[in-house]
Amino acid sequence: MTGFEFVPGVRLESGRGRTGVISTPHGTIETPAFIAVGTKATVKAVLPESMSRLGAQALLANAYHLYLQPGSDIIDEAGGLGRFMNWPGPTFTDSGGFQVMSLGVGFKKVLAMDTDGLGHDDVIATGKSRLAQVDDDGVTFTSHLNGSKHRFTPETSMRIQHELGADIIFAFDECTTLMNTRSYQELSLARTQAWAQRCLEEHHRQTKLRADRPYQALFGVVQGAQYEDLRRKAARDLESLSVAGYAFDGYGIGGALEKENLGAIVGWVSEELPEHKPRHLLGISEPDDFFTAIENGADTFDCVSPSRVARNAALYTRDGRFNVNTAAHRRSFIPIDDECDCYTCANYTRAYLHHLFKAKEMVASTLCTIHNERFIVRLVDDIRASIETGDFEAFKVEFLGRYYARKRAVAQ
Numbered sequence: 057m058t059g060f061e062f063v064p065g066v067r068l069e070s071g072r073g074r075t076g077v078i079s080t081p082h083g084t085i086e087t088p089a090f091i092a093v094g095t096k097a098t099v100k101a102v103l104p105e106s107m108s109r110l111g112a113q114a115l116l117a118n119a120y121h122l123y124l125q126p127g128s129d130i131i132d133e134a135g136g137l138g139r140f141m142n143w144p145g146p147t148f149t150d151s152g153g154f155q156v157m158s159l160g161v162g163f164k165k166v167l168a169m170d171t172d173g174l175g176h177d178d179v180i181a182t183g184k185s186r187l188a189q190v191d192d193d194g195v196t197f198t199s200h201l202n203g204s205k206h207r208f209t210p211e212t213s214m215r216i217q218h219e220l221g222a223d224i225i226f227a228f229d230e231c232t233t234l235m236n237t238r239s240y241q242e243l244s245l246a247r248t249q250a251w252a253q254r255c256l257e258e259h260h261r262q263t264k265l266r267a268d269r270p271y272q273a274l275f276g277v278v279q280g281a282q283y284e285d286l287r288r289k290a291a292r293d294l295e296s297l298s299v300a301g302y303a304f305d306g307y308g309i310g311g312a313l314e315k316e317n318l319g320a321i322v323g324w325v326s327e328e329l330p331e332h333k334p335r336h337l338l339g340i341s342e343p344d345d346f347f348t349a350i351e352n353g354a355d356t357f358d359c360v361s362p363s364r365v366a367r368n369a370a371l372y373t374r375d376g377r378f379n380v381n382t383a384a385h386r387r388s389f390i391p392i393d394d395e396c397d398c399y400t401c402a403n404y405t406r407a408y409l410h411h412l413f414k415a416k417e418m419v420a421s422t423l424c425t426i427h428n429e430r431f432i433v434r435l436v437d438d439i440r441a442s443i444e445t446g447d448f449e450a451f452k453v454e455f456l457g458r459y460y461a462r463k464r465a466v467a468q
């Protein structure tokens with residue numbers, strides 16, 4: 057008995073979408089579910105009590121950030137991520153691979169990879185400062201905080217994630233970019249597969265070593281960029297792995313995805329993976345992506361956008377996104393969205409939020425994040441309900457038609 061289980065529910069008539077329930081030692085997650093992002097063990101500007109009140113079911117933090125600050129040993133000593141941040145519900149951590157390897161891309165620098173045997177085009181760029189170096193054993197990187205050198209291997213990522221103690225953790229994988237060539241993607245996939253085996257072995261060892269702790273479910277991460285054969289093979293290869301009877305408990309779908317390929321990629325992977333294991337899509341952005349991901353088989357997904365854009369005064373409504381910072385809202389004594397049931401919409405006006413942003417008051421971010429997080433949580437709740445009642449297609453057409461109506465009107 058691990059305390060971890062996924063029970064699929066209603067299946068879409070067309071497509072691979074479904075409802076389900078993930079059980080973890082810290083509670084259940086009804087899927088499809090949006091997993092709110094709390095990178096550094098906090099959803100920026102919002103208390104965990106507010107996240108719980110607005111219906112968030114689980115939070116996802118990042119192993120890379122927490123390893124550097126405050127240190128995963130401190131979170132271990134505190135009793136794990138949930139207890140440390142006062143979030144009693146289920147938690148996820150991602151492996152840190154993406155953050156470490158995007159130190160090149162994300163910080164407008166360059167990722168230098170093992171270039172042996174590769175042609176000129178296989179190398180992303182040269183001559184700029186290198187923050188991360190990938191080799192077959194792991195990644196050496198420079199901290200974005202203080203320039204100190206660190207090394208992540210599959211084993212260290214597993215040890216860190218066991219110290220962090222989240223209910224769902226991810227295997228350490230190599231993240232490529234869309235700029236990599238097909239031949240590099242093939243090499244990278246072989247490396248990720250070898251790392252997946254090492255992650256399972258170390259996970260098994262840590263689980264035995266820390267048998268007094270709640271069970272942590274390990275998800276393998278399917279890479280393969282935009283290539284159908286690589287994605288399908290990666291999914292099958294990961295599912296074939298096991299160590300002493302331990303296989304992956306679920307799967308993450310990772311890598312750089314182009315918006316137009318998102319549905320196809322999730323669909324290929326979902327077709328290869330077994331129905332009784334949950335599938336998490338790592339990092340997506342906008343409301344139309346949620347429909348695409350869900351109808352193609354993603355059960356959970358994380359998304360930093362609701363809180364990130366809220367801090368820049370961008371707010372979601374059923375009629376699309378708008379910015380409350382614009383002059384039009386100075387005397388707008390109405391809620392952000394009169395159809396919203398969040399705390400902010402019940403108590404505050406656009407004019408007040410406009411004022412808070414202009415005056416650079418911190419509570420502006422708090423109130424706007426509460427609204428955006430609630431908007432997305434509720435949207436995904438509505439999608440789940442529509443799958444249960446057989447109205448998914450109708451709901452999708454109605455929601456997207458309205459959400460993007462203004463954009464279409466402007467375009468015409």
Ligand SMILES: [Zn+2]
Nearest residue numbers: 396398401427
């Ligand atoms: Zn609201």
